[in-house]
Amino acid sequence: MTIGELAQRTGLTNSRIRFYESAGLLKTVDRRPNGYRTYPPEAVLVLELITTAQKAGFSLDEIRTLLPSDLGQWNHDALIEALRRKVADIAALQTRLKQSKAQLVALIRDIEAKPDDIDCAANARRVLSHVLGNEVERPTLAAGDVKLLGKASRRRATKTG
Amino acid sequence: MTIGELAQRTGLTNSRIRFYESAGLLKTVDRRPNGYRTYPPEAVLVLELITTAQKAGFSLDEIRTLLPSDLGQWNHDALIEALRRKVADIAALQTRLKQSKAQLVALIRDIEAKPDDIDCAANARRVLSHVLGNEVERPTLAAGDVKLLGKASRRRATKTG
């Protein structure tokens, strides 16, 4: 199978497949005399596994250490442990998200609960003191784990050309 | 207040404060005759607001559009709407995380439920067919939203120097 055929069967791009190879994720890549890459049928499975693992939250780095060279020869214990760790990671993130969401909901309520007898600026100060007041040890989203939120203002060129 | 003093009071670095200014997040920056930046006391509040919003999942881009030049003059409606959108974003992510976690847990169970009468390679094929079999329209973590997981093999130099 050429790289173009493999790309079509997996729905990936040629460049992505080459990138995975350069990242050490594809080991079963031979060359024809003319230099073209040629793949065995299992390459489709391997690529599907990779994308599935990515969707589950694994980085390419993690996938590389877990993927065996032979699809029938998994490192059973390492795999199970990695899966358990990933589940724990997700659970931790769920906890943080829950707290962040609760804080935001509370903030919305606080803003909307403006007493009738104060003006906007005074309400702003009141809310502000609540927001910045409880900056104690309340674990919110950890810096670096937050990249997933905020899809606002994604000005990605529509690329009609 | 000099930039160094502001940095100490907020716990940020000088470079980060300059970076926020260049990103359009700090508008109240004057200069002394020698060229040094000088800040009013409210700058502390503004920086605290920025870091708090970041922890809640807002990007600097979003924060910039929401932060008023005057801390008493918020765009009430835009703010409320942004907060609601962020809550919705978090909820959507929670849904995806829940499904991803459930899939991983199911996979762990599946691997461990190896029938006694088949060998490892056969079990691998069996599990593999389950993993890759249900690649239908089950919404897992969306590509791009997954960066938060996978803190494995973070080889960050300890930087003792």
Add this chain to the structure above:
DNA sequence: CATAACCTTTGAGTTAAGTTGATGGTCAAG
């Protein structure tokens, strides 16, 4: 006046997971 401790700007580096472009080889059809 030398030194340290500040401050300034500018440009480049960091991470992850690729994409895009330049430049050129290979191959089948007409």
Add this chain to the structure above:
DNA sequence: CTTGACCATCAACTTAACTCAAAGGTTATG
């Protein structure tokens, strides 16, 4: 023998939120 569709490599670009280094000005102190 030329056109078009493939394939190859390599370097550079992308995003976000910074950090770091280089090169130099300012200020207080001995």
